[in-house]
Amino acid sequence: MALHKTFLRLGRKNLLQHTCKQLSLQTRGLHKTSGSVELTHSPADLKDDTVKPSEDVLDVANAKSLKDMPGPSTVANLIEFFYRDGFSRIHEIQMEHSQKYGKIFKSRFGPQFVVSITDRDMVAHVLRAEGVAPQRGNMESWKEYRDMRGRSTGLISAEGEEWLKMRSVLRQLIMRPRDVAVFAPDVNAVVEDLVKRIKTMRSQQTDGQTVENINDLFFKYAMEGVATILYEARLGCLEEDIPKMSQEYIAALHLMFSSFKTTMYAGAIPKWLRPIIPKPWEEFCSSWDGLFKFSQIHVDRKLSEVKRKMERGEEIKGGLLTHMLVTREMSVEDIYANMTEMLLAGVDTTSFTLSWSTYLLARHPMVQQQIFEEVERVLGGRVPTGEDAANLPLIRGLVKETLRLFPVLPGNGRVTQDDLIVGGYLIPKGTQLALCHYSTSMDEENFPRAEEFRPERWLRKDSTDRVDNFGSIPFGYGIRSCIGRRIAELEMYLALTQLLQKFHIKVSPDATDVLAKTHGLLCPGAPINLRFVDRD
Numbered sequence: 001m002a003l004h005k006t007f008l009r010l011g012r013k014n015l016l017q018h019t020c021k022q023l024s025l026q027t028r029g030l031h032k033t034s035g036s037v038e039l040t041h042s043p044a045d046l047k048d049d050t051v052k053p054s055e056d057v058l059d060v061a062n063a064k065s066l067k068d069m070p071g072p073s074t075v076a077n078l079i080e081f082f083y084r085d086g087f088s089r090i091h092e093i094q095m096e097h098s099q100k101y102g103k104i105f106k107s108r109f110g111p112q113f114v115v116s117i118t119d120r121d122m123v124a125h126v127l128r129a130e131g132v133a134p135q136r137g138n139m140e141s142w143k144e145y146r147d148m149r150g151r152s153t154g155l156i157s158a159e160g161e162e163w164l165k166m167r168s169v170l171r172q173l174i175m176r177p178r179d180v181a182v183f184a185p186d187v188n189a190v191v192e193d194l195v196k197r198i199k200t201m202r203s204q205q206t207d208g209q210t211v212e213n214i215n216d217l218f219f220k221y222a223m224e225g226v227a228t229i230l231y232e233a234r235l236g237c238l239e240e241d242i243p244k245m246s247q248e249y250i251a252a253l254h255l256m257f258s259s260f261k262t263t264m265y266a267g268a269i270p271k272w273l274r275p276i277i278p279k280p281w282e283e284f285c286s287s288w289d290g291l292f293k294f295s296q297i298h299v300d301r302k303l304s305e306v307k308r309k310m311e312r313g314e315e316i317k318g319g320l321l322t323h324m325l326v327t328r329e330m331s332v333e334d335i336y337a338n339m340t341e342m343l344l345a346g347v348d349t350t351s352f353t354l355s356w357s358t359y360l361l362a363r364h365p366m367v368q369q370q371i372f373e374e375v376e377r378v379l380g381g382r383v384p385t386g387e388d389a390a391n392l393p394l395i396r397g398l399v400k401e402t403l404r405l406f407p408v409l410p411g412n413g414r415v416t417q418d419d420l421i422v423g424g425y426l427i428p429k430g431t432q433l434a435l436c437h438y439s440t441s442m443d444e445e446n447f448p449r450a451e452e453f454r455p456e457r458w459l460r461k462d463s464t465d466r467v468d469n470f471g472s473i474p475f476g477y478g479i480r481s482c483i484g485r486r487i488a489e490l491e492m493y494l495a496l497t498q499l500l501q502k503f504h505i506k507v508s509p510d511a512t513d514v515l516a517k518t519h520g521l522l523c524p525g526a527p528i529n530l531r532f533v534d535r536d
């Protein structure tokens with residue numbers, strides 16, 4: 001595989017440079033671009049001409065102050081979130097508040113003051129104005145845990161120079177579709193296991209077709225898929241008996257999400273209150289301990305393997321982790337932290353999207369047929385490669401449309417790094433912004449017939465045609481956007497293509513509408529049960 005070969009060459013070069021038997025500290029990267037700006041959307045991805053220029057952008061003299069900005073009162077917000085369980089309806093609250101207060105409004109959550117933006121053009125303006133190291137939000141509780149345990153921060157929790165350095169290493173390795181296409185054979189092996197697992201699970205049902213709680217299955221697929229790429233290892237998540245170590249990791253991940261609210265409080269509760277209300281902080285630390293432990297075991301295992309080979313003067317072959325361990329552009333502690341944070345970020349996000357995609361396909365058989373026909377026309381029944389997605393616009397449209405209707409992160413954050421005028425208001429430096437992606441995705445102005453599932457809305461008529469994108473940016477935008485986007489897309493394209501090749505995906509007879517709820521991420525509010533009927 002091309003990437004593996006590149007890594008291999010690099011490994012040898014480093015070995016030559018360093019005759020010493022231990023891993024070197026002085027290796028150099030392939031093409032360092034530290035500090036340069038990356039674009040995660042091709043220019044054609046963004047319909048710049050549809051984003052209206054903000055006329056008020058520079059009109060400081062006439063800008064209104066935050067005092068003039070409308071928004072719910074602190075008490076109303078407290079009632080909404082704590083009494084009416086707003087944490088499960090963050091996406092709906094975005095829409096409600098937007099209707100009530102307009103497309104830019106302020107709120108207060110305890111000590112936290114937030115300006116929310118539900119207008120596509122304003123979101124575009126904020127993201128285009130960002131500097132070289134944008135900040136997403138307050139990561140104090142994450143940092144505190146890491147300091148307490150002597151751990152490094154990974155991409156999600158790092159800021160400033162530290163973030164920039166790590167980002168510039170990782171972006172060279174996994175940010176472009178062609179960088180990750182080399183992992184397709186490994187991911188396809190995981191898809192093969194997913195298909196086997198579907199067949200086993202449905203055979204255990206009386207109708208021989210239904211798979212219950214499809215998200216549980218996609219969770220295991222996503223974990224296995226991302227670990228195959230990150231750790232170059234199989235975890236056995238799709239086996240009947242999941243190995244103990246993987247089970248423990250799953251438990252830590254579940255603890256992280258099931259205790260979502262408590263972990264939010266972990267950051268919000270002042271330190272002096274911890275002895276009186278210890279549970280949130282304890283759970284927070286315990287789930288991080290589990291996540292770090294798992295990554296460390298896998299990284300250490302690979303490190304010993306690499307060291308052994310180096311001592312014996314053997315060729316070093318491998319993927320992402322091997323490359324990182326050989327080049328040492330990051331310290332081992334930084335590698336632990338990044339592997340931990342990437343695995344955390346890469347499982348539920350991908351599995352929820354796959355659950356919604358298959359749910360939507362089952363409920364729209366005509367659309368399913370159309371996409372299946374495209375797959376047949378392009379692939380003629382063969383297994384897809386990493387490059388095939390370029391020729392499967394409807395598969396890509398399926399994922400984009402799913403993420404428009406169900407953006408895993410219904411909102412994202414930015415802390416302004418300079419004074420900024422948005423929507424006619426002067427927003428001072430250091431203000432926490434909430435970019436409300438769910439609202440912009442569901443806005444009729446951005447997406448006509450926004451409630452409808454129409455993957456074809458993402459098709460381009462020709463290479464000059466541009467499909468509006470700032471209304472739906474599920475992976476974020478710009479230099480702080482999702483680093484795992486191409487990995488997630490690869491996993492989703494390969495899985496969805498092969499599921500369509502093998503099965504008619506149908507609703508189960510007792511199926512009811514499944515609504516979304518927020519639990520940190522936007523997820524199915526009830527189990528999704530689907531029927532997988534063989535195509536032959």
Ligand code: HEM
Pocket residue numbers: 136155156167226341342343345346347349350353403408409412413473474475476477478479480481482483484485487488
């Ligand atoms: C459907 C799948 C996924 C979605 C929708 C998604 C979405 C996002 C979003 C919205 C952000 C914030 C971007 C911003 O602030 O502009 C983000 C950040 C991030 N994601 Fe993803 N993600 C997905 C899968 C993955 C995967 C598979 C990985 C790892 C392999 C990953 C790793 C990360 C990391 C490390 C960050 C922080 C980047 C930084 O701060 O530099 N994500 N993701």
